[in-house]
Amino acid sequence: MATPVRMGADGRLIVGDEVIIPYIEGDGTGVDIWPAARTVFDAALAAHGRRVEWREVLAGEKAFRETGSWLPDETLSVFREYLVGIKGPLTTPVGGGIRSLNVALRQLLDLYVCLRPVRWFEGVPSPVRHPEWVDMVIFRENTEDVYAGLEVQAGSEEARALREFLAERFGWELGADAGIGIKPVSAHGSKRLIRAAIRYALDHHRRSVTLVHKGNIQKFTEGAFRAWGYELVREEFADVAVGWDDCGGDPGDKLLVKDAIADNAFQQVLTRPRDYDVIATTNLNGDYLSDALAAQVGGIGIAPGGNINYVTGHGIFEATHGTAPKYAGKDMVNPGSVILSGVLMFEYLGWNDVADAIVDALERTIAEGIVTYDFARLRDGATKVSTSEFGHAVAERIRRGDEKTGG
Numbered sequence: 351m352a353t354p355v356r357m358g359a360d361g362r363l364i365v366g367d368e369v370i371i372p373y374i375e376g377d378g379t380g381v382d383i384w385p386a387a388r389t390v391f392d393a394a395l396a397a398h399g400r401r402v403e404w405r406e407v408l409a410g411e412k413a414f415r416e417t418g419s420w421l422p423d424e425t426l427s428v429f430r431e432y433l434v435g436i437k438g439p440l441t442t443p444v445g446g447g448i449r450s451l452n453v454a455l456r457q458l459l460d461l462y463v464c465l466r467p468v469r470w471f472e473g474v475p476s477p478v479r480h481p482e483w484v485d486m487v488i489f490r491e492n493t494e495d496v497y498a499g500l501e502v503q504a505g506s507e508e509a510r511a512l513r514e515f516l517a518e519r520f521g522w523e524l525g526a527d528a529g530i531g532i533k534p535v536s537a538h539g540s541k542r543l544i545r546a547a548i549r550y551a552l553d554h555h556r557r558s559v560t561l562v563h564k565g566n567i568q569k570f571t572e573g574a575f576r577a578w579g580y581e582l583v584r585e586e587f588a589d590v591a592v593g594w595d596d597c598g599g600d601p602g603d604k605l606l607v608k609d610a611i612a613d614n615a616f617q618q619v620l621t622r623p624r625d626y627d628v629i630a631t632t633n634l635n636g637d638y639l640s641d642a643l644a645a646q647v648g649g650i651g652i653a654p655g656g657n658i659n660y661v662t663g664h665g666i667f668e669a670t671h672g673t674a675p676k677y678a679g680k681d682m683v684n685p686g687s688v689i690l691s692g693v694l695m696f697e698y699l700g701w702n703d704v705a706d707a708i709v710d711a712l713e714r715t716i717a718e719g720i721v722t723y724d725f726a727r728l729r730d731g732a733t734k735v736s737t738s739e740f741g742h743a744v745a746e747r748i749r750r751g752d753e754k755t756g757g
Contacts, residue, residue, distance in 0.1 A: 351368065352366075352368040352369055352370045352401065352402070352403035353366050353368065353369060353370065354369065354370050354431060354432045354433065355369055355370075355371075355432060355433045355434045355663070355699065356433070356663075357433065357662065357663035361661075363433070363434075363663055363698075363699065363700065365699045365700055365701070367399065367400050367401065368400070368401040368402075368403070369401075369402055369403070369434075369699070370402075370403045370405055370432055371402050371403070371404060371405065371432065371434060371435055371436065371695075372404075372405045372406070372407045372425075372428045372429060372432050372435040373404055373405070373406060373407070373435060373436050373437060374406075374407055374408070374409045374410070374425070374435070374436075374437035374438060374440070375406065375412065375438050376410065376437060376438015376439045376440060376669065376673065376688075377410040377411045377412070377438070377439060377440055377441045377673040377675070377678075378439060378441070378672070378673025378674050378675040378677070378678045379438075379439070379673060379674045379675075379677050379678050379683045379737075380438030380439055380669075380673065380678075381678060381679055382677075382678070382679065382680070382681050382682070382683055382685070382737040382738070383438060383669060383683060383684075383685035383687075383688050383737060384438050384688065385738065385741070386685040386689075386737045386738050386740060386741030386742075387685050387688040387689045387692055387741065388404065389738075389741040389742060389744075389745050390685075390689050390692070390708055390711075390712075390741050390744045390745050390748070391689075391692050391708070392745075393744075393745035393746075393748040393749055394696075394704045394705075394707045394708045394711075394745075394748050395704055397704075397707055397748055397749065397751065398701070398703045398704050398707065400701060400704060405428065405432070407422075407424065407425040407428045407429070407435075408422055408424075408425055409421050409422070409425050409437070409440055409451055409455075410440040410441050410451055411441055413425070420451060421451055421454055421455070426455075426458055426459070429455070429459060429664065429666060430459065430664070433662075433663045433664050433665065434663075434664070434665050434666075434667075434695060434698065434699065435665075435666050435667070436666065436667045436668065436688070436691060436692060436695055437455075437666060437667070437668045437669070438668070438669050438688060439668075439669050439671055439672055439673045439674075440452055440673070441673050441675075452668070453497055453499070455657070455666060456492045456493060456657050456666075457493055457498075459657075459659065459664050459666070460493065460659050460662070460664075461492055461493075461657035461658055461659050461664060461665070461666060462491065462492050462493050462539065462542055462543060462546075462658075462659055463489055463490075463491075463492060463543060463546050463656075463657065463658045463659070463660065464488075464489070464490035464491075464492040464633075464636060464640075464655060464656070464657055465487070465488070465489060465490075465655065465656040465657070465658055465694065466487070466488040466490060466636070466640040466643075466644075466653065466654070466655050466656075466670070467486070467487045467488070467654065467694070468484055468485075468486050468487070468488065468640070468643040468644060468646075468647055468653065469484065469485045469486075469647060470482050470484055470485075470646075470647040470648070471647075471648070471652070471712065471713045471716050471717075472713060472716065472717045473713075473716040473717040473718075473719065473721075473725075473729070474647060474648035474652065474716055474725060475648060475725055475728035475729050476646060476647055476648060477645065477646070478620065478646050480623075481646055481647050481648075483623045483624050484619075484623045484643065484646050484647050485623075485627075486619070486623070486626050486627060486628070486629055486643060487550065487554075487556070487627070487628045487629070488628075488629045488631065488636055488639060488640045488643070489543055489544075489546060489547035489550070489628065489629065489630045489631070489636075490543075490631055490632075490633060490635075490636025490637065490639075490640060491535075491539055491540065491543040491575075491630075491631070491632050491633050491636065492543075492633065492657060493539060493633075494534050494535055494536060494539045494632070494633060495533055495534070495535060495571075495632050495633030495634050496531055496533050496633065496634050497633045497634070498532070498533075498534050500531060500532040500534065501529060501530060501531035501532070502529065502530050502531075503529055504527050504528055504529040505526075505527065509528070509529065509530055510526075512530055513526070513528070513530065516530075533568070533571055534571075535571035535572065535574060535575055535632060537574070537578050540574070540575045540578045540579065540632075541578055541579075541581075541582045542661075543630060544559075544561065544578070544579045544582055544630045545582060545586065546658075546660050547559050547628050547629075547630035548582075548583070548587055548591055548605065548607065548630075549660075550628060551605055551627070551628040552590060552591070552605055556605070556627045556628050557605075557606065557627045558605065558606040558607070558608060558626075558627045558628065559591075559605065559606070559607045559608075559627070559628045559629070559630055560607075560608050560609060560610055560615070560626055560627070560628070560629050560630070561575065561576050561579040561580075561607065561608070561609040561610070561630050561631070562609070562610050562611075562612050562615045562629055562630070562631035562632075562635055562636075562639065563575050563576045563609060563610075563611065563612060563631065563632060563635070564611060564612045564613075564635065565577075565609075565611070566611055571632075572612075572632055572635075575632055576609050579607065579609070579630065580593040580595065580596075580607065580609075583596075583607050584596070587605070587607075590604055590605060591604050591605035591606070591607055592604045592605070592606065592607065593607045593608070594606065594607065594608040594609065612631070612635045612639075615629075615639065616638075616639065616642060619639070619642070619643055619646075620646070623646070640653070640655075640670070641653075641670075644670070648686075648725070649724065650670055650671045650687065651671055651683070651684040651686055651687055651724055652684060652686035652687055652690065653670045653671070653687055653690075654667070654670065654687060654688075654689075654690035654691040654693065654694050655667065655668050655669075655670040655687075655691055655694075656668070656691065656694045656695065656698065658698070665695070665698055667691040667692065667694050667695040667698075668688075668691055669687040669688040669691060670687050670691070671687055681736040681737045681738055682722065682723050682736055682737060683722060683723075683724070683737055684721075684722040684724050684725070684737070684740070685722075685737050685740060685741055686712070689708065689712060689741075689744070690708075690709075690712070692708065693705045693708050693709055696708070707748050707751060708744070708748065710747075710751065711744045711745075711747035711748040711751060712744050714747050715740070715743050715744050715747055718733075719731055719732045719733050720732075720733050720735055720740065720743050721733070721734065721735070721740070722734070722735060722736070722737060722740050
């Protein structure tokens with residue numbers, strides 16, 4: 351009988367062999383990529399004696415059509431109860447309309463880590479000469495920075511009042527036609543994000559953690575993020591990690607924690623990718639950097655993501671790309687992002703055998719040239735398949751995985 355995932359008194363997830371996992375199909379191409387991903391997931395689960403009872407919950411356009419709410423209370427209640435879930439892309443209008451549903455889920459459930467691993471799979475077209483050198487894991491702070499949504503519209507009464515207060519209290523003169531936003535970055539939010547990144551690096555035997563910031567300009571927000579990171583290393587991890595300034599660049603057998611200014615980091619992940627391993631950064635920097643890195647290894651269509659609170663155990667794993675409504679229902683887009691986000695989810699549950707089976711089969715499928723249109727148009731000799739056909743191709747390689755090892 352399937353049971354919910356639970357958080358134990360020791361801070362570890364309690365996961366049986368049969369669990370209930372809520373999912374959001376997603377808007378736009380969610381109708382295509384979710385069924386393909388589920389085909390892959392179910393094949394890997396069956397191959398390793400595990401089972402998921404998938405429970406659909408609503409958000410986005412489908413929720414609005416059926417309930418009149420973009421993010422029903424029931425959906426939040428289900429995610430709170432069952433801890434771990436997965437979702438497709440959700441609509442976010444530009445410039446007006448509803449706030450981002452993705453951001454709302456992260457903030458309402460306090461999912462303070464956006465986890466974005468970036469690596470290359472053999473056969474995936476790439477614009478760089480050595481995509482195989484890219485193997486990084488980004489920890490993006492998920493609840494603060496400009497994504498806190500603390501802004502007022504240009505020309506509004508709120509903007510006028512805030513502008514007058516800032517002028518009177520701080521002497522800051524802002525144009526009457528300016529929209530104004532507030533960028534909160536706290537010691538609590540920064541340290542818990544960096545703590546998660548350091549623990550991940552230690553658990554996965556990574557070489558370094560780089561704090562990416564714009565502290566040379568934003569001294570009391572991004573600069574503080576950097577300072578709090580080094581403070582955390584000295585306070586909590588001195589026995590196993592060391593900051594760059596405290597070791598002269600030679601960490602010995604300890605994990606090295608260093609930092610890089612954001613614009614320089616963007617350059618170096620292209621020119622010196624092997625110098626970067628685990629990255630911890632603020633919200634906006636992490637948004638840009640994760641997409642830029644994904645472009646080096648095949649694009650956001652194959653980039654996974656997870657939103658996690660390591661204290662409460664809550665985690666929602668998601669396709670990181672947009673809804674692409676013009677392709678919805680055409681059975682043609684790449685389901686790789688949501689498939690690999692499922693891999694992150696299974697790893698989070700401790701089901702590494704299931705996760706490894708999916709990665710192995712996905713990589714073999716792509717290496718054999720069986721790809722969706724986005725990759726097929728960029729490589730010679732490819733066999734272009736539909737979204738659903740790609741899912742079935744990966745699932746079939748999972749089912750016959752023992753042939754690869756001679757088992």
